Amino acid sequence: MTPSPAPAASTRILLVDDHALFRHGLRELLSMEPDLSVIGEASNGAEAVAFVTAHRPDIMLLDVGIPGDHAATTITRTLTAAPATRIIILSMFDEPAVVKELLGAGARAYLLKSVTRDDLVAALRSVRTDPDRIMLSISRESFEQVSDSTAKVLSDREVEIVGLVAQAYSNSQIARRLDITESTVKRHLRNVFTKLGAVSRIDAVNKAIAMNLVSPEKPSAPRLRA
Template sequence: MNPRDAVAADPASATTRVALVDDHALVREGVREILESQDDMVVVSEAANSGDAIAQVARHRPDVVLLDVELPDGEPTDTVTRMRALSPSSQIIMLSMYDGPQLLRRLINAGIRGYLLKSVCGDELLAAVRSVHRGSDRMVLAVSRDSLARMQGITENVLSARELEILELVAQALSNGQISTRLTITEATVKRHLRNVFAKLGAVSRIDAVNKAIAASLIAPPHDQSCHRHRAG
């Protein structure tokens, strides 16, 4: 095999295609300059809002998305969820001015691969992009010590997508049998997932698990409960 062909076939040496999403043009220009100073990186799209960003990710299928937490037209977890549905192979790194642990928890559950404060240096940004593109199993976090302390254990105890899906249905008062029918899985599988949920949350009952998940911003409160409270008021 030609040595050049071997290099081209190595995923670690392939060009990383990056999408930039930030509502400040100056920030995008600065990040683009950092990325394109590297021989192995290219910016394939830029967007200033969530709607355009989602459309561009669907069109270009970038390797990595650098996504600003604060966009004028979208809630960050919704934006991440939609991007991952349209381009599952795109790895998303959030860029933010702050690192609140509850928001970080929700974004990790939505499927981000990294969370960086905008105070990081260029070398840290480049290292994070390369890390997630190379398929490392590690979550890339550059946040404050306080947030790390408050987030201790989240990467080990975070609920899987299926566990969250089942817990949301439990919050809607569905029985195990109804959940199994809704998700087209066996009732035994539902029970197994719930045992895992209880263990991860330290819950002793279905209600306890739901309450703890809502308090930790892992799931949203059921709509019917909100409506009930509104009517009662």
């Protein structure tokens, strides 16, 4: 499949859905945004992976129910072929287990097909400019279940570091306290941000508190030995 031409500065998007009418409508909708360009379409996972391998789109909009491989397999194959391609799931299924599985496979957003145009466009722009952010547009019930299960995927070290951040420790102070390098602290925090869908240290702490990972007690000033 030859990709459609796109302006140099635009976000290049691949649409993956087995319903041609839905793809056409989505292409028309996104064509109204000057910074978004649909460069290709696919109707199944194999076509999607082949297109991504050849043309490396910035974003792939992937329907959960496409024929062929399971969506998680398509995500894994896509990211193996093109690690920089961001994957956004569009789905009719508001199922916490599905959401968790596909986010765990590497999707950067999970949106129900009932999502508004503005929210879809915002998600496309967000995952392109902030690759560590996870976008969700699901029911509150599903979100709470996904959040509860997400808490379990943080490692003990990540929980420890978030706890120290909650106590107002800086990266260098955390590194000294745990006897690790500052770059290791930063790597752990990037993982925490990704897993919790956090956009800042404060956001990560707030979400960790909400998940009962760290204490909501007022933090005290860190005391470290020289």
